[in-house]
Amino acid sequence: MAVSEFGLINRYFKQQAVHNSTTQLGIGDDCALLSIPEGFELVVTTDTMVENVHFLAGANPEWLGHKLLAVNLSDLASMGAKPLSVLLALALPTVDEDWLRGFAQGFLSLAQYHAVDLIGGDTTAGALTLTVQALGLVPAGLAMKRSTAKIGDLICMTGCLGDAGLGLKIAQGKYGCADSDAALNRLHRPEPQIAVGLVLREFATACIDISDGLVADLGHITEQSGVGACLDWERLPLSSAVKQYITATGDWQMPLCAGDDYELCFTINPADLKSLPATCTQIGVIDQGDGVRITQSGTTQRLTKQGYEHFS
């Protein structure tokens, strides 16, 4: 990749305006400079997406740009952070202007929506590998963690479960249904739950985002908090499309084990149930049992499937 091509690439990512007041110096120097206001902690995360691992060759570049940023902002949401700025590291096999235009469009639209500044990055030749580092702010002491759930807490989640997993089945040609667009949209264009994260941080006792599947991710909370979790099948928020999928296939574990929903799973003290936002549902209880279990028609069982694994 010649030096002149880097200039070309950078053109697609030049934002017209800086969106937030923390950015003192953005793209164009060796580093970016941020001023962090008093009383806040900095929240930092990174996530990578790789062709043929996280997405298939030929994937829509606009969706990729959106999803790459969304999965990183989702990590900030799970801590209750407000996103500030991101760095973007791209390894690209070729300089494809159509691809770059679409990718930048998807990435920067979501960035603008959340007032996130792209403050720097790195572009190199290489197999298609997309990495974001995201920075956010949370008032000191208010960040939600995985390790602080208490026995007796209620397990809750935002939104619906399993639609992205259904979208993956449809994208893979393993399942078809009438309203496939909604499920595909959930797979390709997840919405990070930033706004609800800012509300939950006031009272949630623990939180994680559902990226690898509810059972796997809730398992991180139980493991790191030293508690157990019992889910109630009847309470799980399932869309009619997911319910139809289960009826048609018998695969009731899909919504529990599929990844990519990017909803938040969190725990609260029962006294705070009245504060639960309307878009959230209580789905279980933290107990002193072992790991994650589910109660279905009066029978409690341990789930056999694990969360998302990369090509093994």
Place this chain on the structure above:
Amino acid sequence: MAVSEFGLINRYFKQQAVHNSTTQLGIGDDCALLSIPEGFELVVTTDTMVENVHFLAGANPEWLGHKLLAVNLSDLASMGAKPLSVLLALALPTVDEDWLRGFAQGFLSLAQYHAVDLIGGDTTAGALTLTVQALGLVPAGLAMKRSTAKIGDLICMTGCLGDAGLGLKIAQGKYGCADSDAALNRLHRPEPQIAVGLVLREFATACIDISDGLVADLGHITEQSGVGACLDWERLPLSSAVKQYITATGDWQMPLCAGDDYELCFTINPADLKSLPATCTQIGVIDQGDGVRITQSGTTQRLTKQGYEHFS
């Protein structure tokens, strides 16, 4: 890559201790948490290294780990920042325990030396692609930039020029000499100039690190500052090995255009020459001319070669 393999990988990067007091929460949650002290600005950068672009297949993993961190810390040094913490995103084609052990050793040794905490990361399957995001601190207003050099300033640099470029010629089998180890060491194990950056930020008017070659990197300062630069060939700090290379090959432009030196190139007001650290050399003057030129035996010429380009 199966979930269990991620646990294996993470084991190699678990640090025994947190080295600095800003780290409130390190590896193991959705995000890391940092407390930023009052009166400081946060300095943020990212750099990626890709197999067959930045290093050859089969490269010594311990050197790779060192160099990946070093090139990121070098960006912090060029702003005058003290490094705090890093995130590490790895795409790995296979899980090779010997490789991981070596890589982690090189990476964590340098991290420990600079009291840098590894606070998080992401590991995926994929073509070997190594990305670091580095965070540092600088007192508000003291960060050195590329855009603030003034006409009449003196151009200076740390250390010697061209030894990493000589190392590359040796590694490629294009040149041989008796003391090749020193040059290879400069190529494979660059030392980020953190300590001198902390001194220079008190008076340098602009600064950049020499990653793509002196002419290319000084060119960023002249372009972004709207000034010209004239280098003095007689003043360039060249090791005896580089001088011998030039005598043997006639390739006098190599030290000016080769990358990977990771020294700092900076500008100062002439009144501050007395404050110049002993390891630094004045190599030219900022003027109102066009771009970067060099004076050699009374003749001034523009350099024809550009800086480092990825495999074109």
